[in-house]
Amino acid sequence: xxxxxxxxxxxxxxxxxxxxxxxxxxxxxxxxxxxxxxxxxxxxxxxxxxxxxxxxxxxxxxxxxxxxxxxxxxxxxxxxxxxxxxxxxxxxxxxxxxxxxxxxxxxxxxxxxxxxxxxxxxxxxxxxxxxxxxxxxxxxxxxxxxxxxxxxxxxxxxxxxxxxxxxxxxxxxxxxxxxxxxxxxxxxxxxxxxxxxxxxxxxxxxxxxxxxxxxxxxxxxxxxxxxxxxxxxxxxxxxxxxxxxxxxxxxxxxxxxxxxxxxxxxxxxxxxxxxxxxxxxxxxxxxxxxxxxxxxxxxxxxxxxxxxxxxxxxxxxxxxxxxxxxxxxxxxxxxxxxxxxxxxxxxxxxxxxxxxxxxxxxxxxxxxxxxxxxxxxxxxxxxxxxxxxxxxxxxxxxxxxxxxxxxxxxxxxxxxxxxxxxxxxxxxxxxxxx
Numbered sequence: 001x002x003x004x005x006x007x008x009x010x011x012x013x014x015x016x017x018x019x020x021x022x023x024x025x026x027x028x029x030x031x032x033x034x035x036x037x038x039x040x041x042x043x044x045x046x047x048x049x050x051x052x053x054x055x056x057x058x059x060x061x062x063x064x065x066x067x068x069x070x071x072x073x074x075x076x077x078x079x080x081x082x083x084x085x086x087x088x089x090x091x092x093x094x095x096x097x098x099x100x101x102x103x104x105x106x107x108x109x110x111x112x113x114x115x116x117x118x119x120x121x122x123x124x125x126x127x128x129x130x131x132x133x134x135x136x137x138x139x140x141x142x143x144x145x146x147x148x149x150x151x152x153x154x155x156x157x158x159x160x161x162x163x164x165x166x167x168x169x170x171x172x173x174x175x176x177x178x179x180x181x182x183x184x185x186x187x188x189x190x191x192x193x194x195x196x197x198x199x200x201x202x203x204x205x206x207x208x209x210x211x212x213x214x215x216x217x218x219x220x221x222x223x224x225x226x227x228x229x230x231x232x233x234x235x236x237x238x239x240x241x242x243x244x245x246x247x248x249x250x251x252x253x254x255x256x257x258x259x260x261x262x263x264x265x266x267x268x269x270x271x272x273x274x275x276x277x278x279x280x281x282x283x284x285x286x287x288x289x290x291x292x293x294x295x296x297x298x299x300x301x302x303x304x305x306x307x308x309x310x311x312x313x314x315x316x317x318x319x320x321x322x323x324x325x326x327x328x329x330x331x332x333x334x335x336x337x338x339x340x341x342x343x344x345x346x347x348x349x350x351x352x353x354x355x356x357x358x359x360x361x362x363x364x365x366x367x368x369x370x371x372x373x374x375x376x377x378x379x380x381x382x383x384x385x386x387x388x389x390x391x392x393x394x395x396x397x398x399x400x401x402x403x404x405x406x407x408x409x410x411x412x413x414x415x416x417x418x419x420x421x422x423x424x425x426x427x428x429x430x431x432x433x434x
Contacts, residue, residue, distance in 0.1 A: 026245070039233065043235070044072055052068065056143050061423065062423040062431055067148075074156060079132075085097065085101045088123075088172045090173070092173075117245055140337045141198030141334055143335055147410060147411065153404075162197065162401065163193060166394070181383065181385075182379070187296050187349035188386055191293045191296060196390075196395055199337075200398040202333045209418050218282065235261070239256075260308065286318075294310055296345070296348055297348045298310060317343060318339055354372040354380060356376075357371065
């Protein structure tokens with residue numbers, strides 16, 4: 001505790017580093033990462049807000065948007081206060097330290113050892129947008145029934161119990177990174193965490209009133225289509241920006257990302273066409289997002305044609321989980337967070353261990369990493385361990401988080417409020433006034 005107070009005091013009186021002591025900050029890399037940061041923030045606001053709100057009923061549109069809005073506000077402040085430091089400062093196997101609490105020691109010329117050509121404050125802001133969208137993604141699983149106050153408390157607790165430790169393990173010098181786990185842009189940290197947390201939340205809270213009996217069709221799929229477009233473009237910053245510079249690896253990641261989205265959309269809509277006789281617009285956008293989420297961990301390690309294959313696999317497997325498995329096991333993951341992001345993250349993280357190629361990852365100082373196709377079975381084993389650790393920690397951490405939230409407020413709205421709609425019941429507003 002004494003160390004924490006010392007760090008807080010240091011943050012309040014910290015002065016910028018002297019320019020002559022600073023390493024060279026590259027203008028092109030900095031410009032690229034500013035754009036990438038803006039693109040990833042756009043994925044949550046307005047991308048995810050529109051994507052999610054277009055798939056709920058009219059009476060819950062504003063309440064669903066509110067989850068993305070409040071996650072952005074709450075997580076951003078917590079990230080700057082202490083979460084960034086716990087993830088990216090220090091190299092302990094399980095958690096970081098408090099050296100960067102309230103951005104202590106971050107001056108105008110400071111750089112992170114993890115991103116040596118851009119200002120550290122930009123690296124901090126870029127990583128902040130990842131934490132924001134991960135918490136916002138979880139909200140889709142409990143849309144139309146979770147209390148707004150409960151979601152706020154959950155975002156705070158879950159951020160520190162689940163997201164912060166796992167992000168440090170994978171990206172901040174923790175044990176999974178030292179083990180050699182490949183996760184370029186968040187297959188474990190973002191997608192598996194969001195998906196598994198979503199499934200646990202859905203199971204704990206129970207199904208929506210009328211699930212499986214009443215019509216719970218989306219209010220306005222056109223909103224979801226617009227949201228998908230914003231997510232798709234934003235993903236170029238999500239995956240491309242994870243190269244942390246304006247370089248060829250960023251471009252390869254962007255191209256693989258785009259192609260995975262295309263093939264995922266085609267497979268999902270094709271399967272739906274065969275099974276139901278008509279390809280729905282909702283199916284096309286669901287397949288695209290499945291492809292985007294699945295390519296994420298592998299995007300900076302694979303060739304473009306690998307992205308096509310990964311997208312094809314994502315479209316088929318995620319489709320099965322969102323249709324067959326969901327109804328077979330009768331769980332109400334409102335907006336298929338587990339079926340798309342959780343399953344996609346698992347597949348993509350494993351596929352990174354299959355398709356990783358030295359042609360993309362090698363440099364003058366690094367021989368690069370190879371996957372199963374290039375003869376390295378060990379890398380696939382490491383990927384599987386990373387998947388297992390992430391699933392286990394997230395499931396346990398989410399259960400603990402929900403228990404803590406229940407000590408402060410009930411998790412779910414009343415049945416009457418749910419039937420009235422969360423827009424009116426929780427926010428006193430309606431999408432359209434008569």
